[in-house]
Amino acid sequence: xxxxxxxxxxxxxxxxxxxxxKIAEELAGLQIGDYHIxxxxxxxxxxxxxxxxxxxxxxxxxxxxxLLGLAGGRSKITPERIAINVNDGPVDNFGHKPxxxxxxxxxxxxxxxxxxxxxxxxxxxxxxxxxxxSNSAGAxxxxxxxxxxLYRNRKNGDSIPTGFIHIPASHDLxxxxxxxxxxxxxxxxxxxxxxxxxxxxx
Ligand code: PCA
Numbered sequence: 001x002x003x004x005x006x007x008x009x010x011x012x013x014x015x016x017x018x019x020x021x022k023i024a025e026e027l028a029g030l031q032i033g034d035y036h037i038x039x040x041x042x043x044x045x046x047x048x049x050x051x052x053x054x055x056x057x058x059x060x061x062x063x064x065x066x067l068l069g070l071a072g073g074r075s076k077i078t079p080e081r082i083a084i085n086v087n088d089g090p091v092d093n094f095g096h097k098p099x100x101x102x103x104x105x106x107x108x109x110x111x112x113x114x115x116x117x118x119x120x121x122x123x124x125x126x127x128x129x130x131x132x133x134s135n136s137a138g139a140x141x142x143x144x145x146x147x148x149x150l151y152r153n154r155k156n157g158d159s160i161p162t163g164f165i166h167i168p169a170s171h172d173l174x175x176x177x178x179x180x181x182x183x184x185x186x187x188x189x190x191x192x193x194x195x196x197x198x199x200x201x202x
Pocket of ligand 1: 009012044070137138
């Protein structure tokens, strides 16, 4: 059976829970489509997160990698199109606030997702779940880990499907955090399951 590395993130900034953590934890060990799911939670730490994701890729030798993150304020599930070679944004959980740092000196300005993002969006909508391709993952941790994983693949000549999906807040988070759009945990989890099913070869 094929192996999928699925990651979520820990809570960060003023989000006391991160819905991607619960989704990754609940899907761990399941078989979805062709894939056995191996889940890990990444730290919101610019200095460590890249290294952590790469070591999970080395350990599991996955056939596909889906990285998940919260985009508080978005109202749809949004597979990301591209990761860019820059760290910028608010402070991380370890006190680091980058201002326009280059992620990899010898890296391209950007790398496109190698996930079937268009098919994911189509299947999500067919399953009644609002979705769109996003053209920017920002320049915070989510972009960072997506860039690091795609840089690694390019460097190693590895063509495994790899990319990032941002999700809206869960109701649980919206209750605690205030006025942001939210989805039920069950719908968010179903959405990610649909995205994993999209990896099946036609
Ligand atoms: N979302 C943040 C980092 C962690 C997370 O879940 C982001 O969009 O960069």
